[in-house]
Amino acid sequence: MSVNFNALVDAATRPYARAGRYAYHFVRGKLRRDPVFRAILKNGWLPDEGRLIDLGCGLGLLSALLAEAQKQHQAGNWAPDWSTPxxxxxxxxxxxxxxxVQAARQAFGDNSPICHGDIRTAELPDCSAAIILDVLLYLNNAEQREILQRIVRTLQPGGTLLLREGNAAGGLRHFVTSTAEHICCLWRGQGWQDLHxxxxxxxxxxxxxxxxxVDSLPMNQGTPFSNILFHATRIT
Ligand SMILES: C[S@@+](CC[C@H](N)C(=O)[O-])C[C@H]1O[C@@H](n2cnc3c(N)ncnc32)[C@H](O)[C@@H]1O
Known part of the structure; x- marks a missing residue:
């Protein structure tokens, strides 16, 4: 048996219909097209237990995907070569x-696991894994270092950090990545943002x-971007 990833995504996305058409279609498109979500499920980089903190989690789509994956696995709809969620x-x-945060609440009600906060100042709970996808570019170099230092303090030894960022040495792909990001910021009304x-x-x-x-691997398959995923394990 193989995992029907698109069907899994469709089921994970369904609750977002309660948050409106934009949220629904954004989550569905992002989960389907961004290779990082399929890779996380397939490769089993996340621990089986403990706590996962998702910093700059957006609409909470990873949480929705993991919950649906767990349901499908329990129902026996899982492929032997995919890791157990x-x-x-x-x-x-x-x-x-x-x-x-509000859209996630509309989708999941009081079960929404997302809180409103700024990762530069929010208290981080102890965790067995942390994930930061496409967020640190908005923080300056000192803030990037500071948040990673705080993660080291809250992550259990042997715990996992998954970090994705564009690779500034990525040539034309990186030009596309940063230009697309600037355009998105302008479109969202945020003006010309400094990106780091x-x-x-x-x-x-x-x-x-x-x-x-640290292991690093390209995480841009099927996209024009320069994204790299850093699979890091806390050793000290
Ligand atoms: C490109 S989106 C990525 C969202 C999510 N990680 C994903 O992969 O779908 C970046 C997210 O980081 C959030 N963000 C940026 N700076 C932040 C900060 N200082 N604290 C918390 N979230 C932040 C943004 O609001 C946005 O939702």
Whole structure:
């Protein structure tokens, strides 16, 4: 048996219909097209238990996908070559934009695991895994270092950090990545934002300096972007 990923995404997305057409179609499109979500499920990078913190979690789509994956696995709709989805992993998301927190609440009611906050100042709970997808570019270099240091303090030894960012050494792909991001910021009415990218080598050096062992892998399949996923494990 194989996992019908699009059917899984459709089921995970259904609750967002309560949050309106934009939220619904955005979540569905992002889960289907962004290779990182399929890779997370397939490769089993997340622990089975403990707590996962998702910093800058947007509409909380990873939490919806993990919950649906768990349901499908329990029902026997799972492929033998895909990892077992986490069974006892509590999810906690932190998101800056109030409308996204509100949309997640409309979708999941009081069960929404997303709180409104700024990851630069919010208290981070102890966790067995942390994930930050496409968020640190909005923080300056000092803030990026600071948040990663705070994650090291809250992540259990051996715990996992999944970090994705554009690779500033990615040539034309990186030009497309940063230009698309600037256009999105303008479209959202945020004006010309300063965006803070590093090269793959610089991210690895920073993560290693802070006490992680790091694997990096391209996470841009099917897109024109320069995105890299850093799969980091806390070793000290
Ligand atoms: C490109 S989106 C990625 C959302 C989500 N991680 C995903 O992969 O679908 C970046 C998100 O980070 C959030 N964000 C940016 N700066 C933040 C901050 N200081 N604290 C919390 N969230 C932040 C934005 O509001 C936005 O929802």
């Amino acid at each position: 986490p069974r006892n992993l509590e999810f906690q998301g932190i998101e800056l934009q109030g409308w996204k 990218y590093r090269t793959e080598t610089q991210w690895i050096a920073l993560l290693e300096e802070l006490g992680f062992s």
